[in-house]
Amino acid sequence: MNIKNKIMYSKNLTNTIIKNIKKTVQNETRYGKRPPGLAVIWMKNNTSTEVYIKNKKYACKKVGFYLEEWILKNSTSEKDIINLIKKLNKNDKIDGILIQLPLQNQINTRRIIEHIHPKKDIDGFHPYNIGCLCQKNPKLRPCTPKGIISLLKEYKIEIKGLNALVIGASNIVGRPMSLELLLAGCTTTITHRFTINLNKYIKNADLIIVAVGKPNFLDQQKFKKNAIIIDVGINKISSKDKIVGDVNFDSVLPKVSYITPVPGGVGPMTVVTLLQNTLDAYQNKHYYHSFQ
Numbered sequence: 001m002n003i004k005n006k007i008m009y010s011k012n013l014t015n016t017i018i019k020n021i022k023k024t025v026q027n028e029t030r031y032g033k034r035p036p037g038l039a040v041i042w043m044k045n046n047t048s049t050e051v052y053i054k055n056k057k058y059a060c061k062k063v064g065f066y067l068e069e070w071i072l073k074n075s076t077s078e079k080d081i082i083n084l085i086k087k088l089n090k091n092d093k094i095d096g097i098l099i100q101l102p103l104q105n106q107i108n109t110r111r112i113i114e115h116i117h118p119k120k121d122i123d124g125f126h127p128y129n130i131g132c133l134c135q136k137n138p139k140l141r142p143c144t145p146k147g148i149i150s151l152l153k154e155y156k157i158e159i160k161g162l163n164a165l166v167i168g169a170s171n172i173v174g175r176p177m178s179l180e181l182l183l184a185g186c187t188t189t190i191t192h193r194f195t196i197n198l199n200k201y202i203k204n205a206d207l208i209i210v211a212v213g214k215p216n217f218l219d220q221q222k223f224k225k226n227a228i229i230i231d232v233g234i235n236k237i238s239s240k241d242k243i244v245g246d247v248n249f250d251s252v253l254p255k256v257s258y259i260t261p262v263p264g265g266v267g268p269m270t271v272v273t274l275l276q277n278t279l280d281a282y283q284n285k286h287y288y289h290s291f292q
């Protein structure tokens, strides 16, 4: 296979998704109905957060969503955030509530997420939505893993029955990724920092999702020839002012059947999936009867 055809750029797919969402919003609002609305809650705690928020806000505006932004102060208490969420849960203009993590250390993120109404949980992190995914009944699904499945489908990569390995077990990426892969019919293994002999699992995998947060974590010696590699990592190399993934891209390229680049692979899929989830929350609004 031509080396270029192995690289799973997400640009075409993200452009198509954005175009379709924009068109749907135009159709929905043509006769005076309100547009989908997203509330973004975040804290200026590091430059990465500011970049993520900027990208998400830009994408929302591009498709015509209504946007509310709440920037928390360092002094904002957990109670204040919960009260804000309660108000947004009842706000009819808002279909999705996005809490950009991390928040301040003293805030219990789990408690915050549990207060988001499950039908407005467009990040898919609420225990109700994770539970539904776990029980093969997906509702709002975490954006990065769902975006990865969409990208695999776009490239017509059949993953049913494959030995899939997830490296990294965070609530945001690794854990829900393993549930998505299971749902897609993979034989799924999830590994993390305490895994003994990680190489044993890497050698056996047909599909490897790397979500560790360490540059060059995966290199070519370790995995099977023709494996599919999905690189979730976003690591800033400040000396070079560039972003790299968790995979040593150049060294693994000759050995893989497919690979996602960083940047231009998984990252943009996360953003458009957030838009899709918000649109879903808007359109499915009346179909949720629980938690009302």
Ligand code: NAD
Residues within 6 Å of the ligand: 144, 167, 168, 169, 170, 171, 172, 173, 174, 191, 192, 193, 194, 195, 198, 211, 212, 213, 214, 232, 233, 234, 235, 266, 267, 268, 270
């Ligand atoms: P995290 O720090 O919460 O989790 C990292 C995981 O890696 C943990 O489960 C840890 O046990 C595991 N790990 C660490 N060292 C390991 C080792 N030596 N062997 C095996 N496992 C090990 O990070 P996260 O939030 O899951 O993010 C992971 C990476 O993905 C980061 O680079 C982050 O910036 C990136 N990310 C990208 C997107 C995207 O849209 N592309 C979205 C979210 C996160």
